[in-house]
Amino acid sequence: xxxxxxxxxxxxxxxxxxxxxxxxxxxxxxxxEAKVNLDTAICLAExxxxxxxxxxxxxxxxxxxxxxxxxxxxxxxxxxxAQVRLWDWVLETxxxxxxxxxxxxxxxxxxxxxxxxxxxxxxxxxxxxIEASDRRSAxxxxxxxxxLLRKSATxxxxxxxxxxxxx
Amino acid sequence: MNxxxxxxxxxxxxxxxxxxxxxxxxxxxxRTVDYALSIARNFGASLKLIHVYVPPNAVEFGSEDMYHLLxxxxxxxxxxxxxxxxxxRAKYPNCQSLFTSGEPAExxxxxxxxxxxxxxxxxxxxxxLLGHFFKLDQAPKIVHRATCPVLVxxxxxx
Numbered sequence: 005x006x007x008x009x010x011x012x013x014x015x016x017x018x019x020x021x022x023x024x025x026x027x028x029x030x031x032x033x034x035x036x037e038a039k040v041n042l043d044t045a046i047c048l049a050e051x052x053x054x055x056x057x058x059x060x061x062x063x064x065x066x067x068x069x070x071x072x073x074x075x076x077x078x079x080x081x082x083x084x085x086a087q088v089r090l091w092d093w094v095l096e097t098x099x100x101x102x103x104x105x106x107x108x109x110x111x112x113x114x115x116x117x118x119x120x121x122x123x124x125x126x127x128x129x130x131x132x133x134i135e136a137s138d139r140r141s142a143x144x145x146x147x148x149x150x151x152l153l154r155k156s157a158t159x160x161x162x163x164x165x166x167x168x169x170x171x
Numbered sequence: 172m173n174x175x176x177x178x179x180x181x182x183x184x185x186x187x188x189x190x191x192x193x194x195x196x197x198x199x200x201x202r203t204v205d206y207a208l209s210i211a212r213n214f215g216a217s218l219k220l221i222h223v224y225v226p227p228n229a230v231e232f233g234s235e236d237m238y239h240l241l242x243x244x245x246x247x248x249x250x251x252x253x254x255x256x257x258x259x260r261a262k263y264p265n266c267q268s269l270f271t272s273g274e275p276a277e278x279x280x281x282x283x284x285x286x287x288x289x290x291x292x293x294x295x296x297x298x299x300l301l302g303h304f305f306k307l308d309q310a311p312k313i314v315h316r317a318t319c320p321v322l323v324x325x326x327x328x329x
Contacts, residue, residue: 044185044320047184047185048185050184050185051184051185051213051214134314149311149314150311153295153310153311153314153323154295154308154310154311156323156325157325158325159206159322159323159324159325160322160323161320161321161322162314162317162320162321162322162323163320164314164317164318164319164320164321
């Protein structure tokens, strides 16, 4: 915790509890090649001096269940590739916020998994990056985001249009 | 990208100057405002409370008495918003309120644009089946219409 937050905590009048943010969870989809905008999550983590956890999802490859040995090989190869991508994100993010950590989920973007992870992690905030133009077209992810908004007990910060955030 | 660009990129900071708090004036609203207030305090932002009054559909077929009754309901909501604003102002002077009527998600998104809000804070508490059925939960609708970030916060007793 930085000095500013400590001062705010000590000087809080009228019994108002300050908002704590120790753990921030940012789910990212590793399936696409598109660059995920993590600016808001990084800025929030910096501001609150919090740990930033990148929760990587990646759609599993469609493999026939009877391909035996080949199936395992393809799955582990895909899993490794996805984890390497996640680590690329983590290392890139660490250049701006050092306390960034990876969490890998071997499935597609799922609201319930995000909620479960947030609870396990005791996250104080989930930051969902959404591009303004993607909101209507992102079919499956949109459903999952709505589900997340409806069911998450952890505050959900939907980061839309980052133009307001940076100077 | 040259070195200067990299440095400038790294120096970007979270800037929240105006926080718009959507309240439905139920008992949970105070907690939502308190949550938003602590964020506003942390960022030194101004707080704007907004309540959107939804006129009942029956108004089209109502009598004069019905109009009076609805007008009373509207004034009551306005009074409660003023009380909540005064309460909040006692804790945090940089606070204002806005009372409008219409479709909540649309009005909140519009107000956020007009006020150049940097963040909308919405409390969520209608997550029962009935609440879902009657579409009382406005959070997803607001997210779909907003042009600035939205923070959805569970303000339930549970």
